């Protein structure tokens with residue numbers, strides 16, 4: 070059901086510092102910050118030859134990553150995003166197998182303008198999983 074690894078997301082306490090680190094220390098292709106108010110995050114994408122890294126910082130009062138950064142003040146790997154062809158079919162298969170799909174279960178439009186869903190980390194080996202329909 071899952072296809073390519075779309076991105077690995079890292080929650081960071083300082084988005085400018087993390088962006089500069091990837092650009093200047095690692096020589097990576099670092100994009101501009103983009104606000105995603107529907108998701109409560111500000112993101113910067115780092116484009117690698119085979120996948121992307123999504124640097125994440127809280128945006129607004131109800132950010133889903135605020136608690137994560139409180140527990141991990143230096144930052145940390147927050148989620149992994151796999152591509153799927155049909156996100157509603159993927160959701161239904163996961164629900165059938167007992168996994169918890171987060172939110173109201175309906176896909177939201179993610180940072181790439183494509184539908185995304187999240188699956189609870191407690192149902193996936195402690196790793197928050199994002200699915201993106203490509």
Ligand SMILES: CC[C@@H](C(=O)O)C(=O)SCCNC(=O)CCNC(=O)[C@H](O)C(C)(C)COP(=O)(O)OP(=O)(O)OC[C@H]1O[C@@H](n2cnc3c(N)ncnc32)[C@H](O)[C@@H]1OP(=O)(O)O
Pocket residue numbers: 078105108110112123125133134136137146147148150171172178179180181185187189190191195196197199
């Ligand atoms: C930019 C858009 C999009 C894209 O296109 O790429 C994005 O990536 S948006 C990214 C941000 N959005 C989300 O993360 C949405 C989904 N997340 C959530 O709904 C919540 O964050 C959550 C995963 C349900 C956790 O929220 P909550 O239950 O309120 O937090 P707790 O602190 O109580 O955590 C409960 C439990 O789960 C552990 N946990 C929390 N987050 C993670 C995580 N990212 N990875 C692994 N484990 C996580 C947390 O430690 C708690 O465990 P215990 O302490 O053992 O109870």
Ligand SMILES: [Co+2]
Pocket residue numbers: 076078123148150199
């Ligand atoms: Co993501």
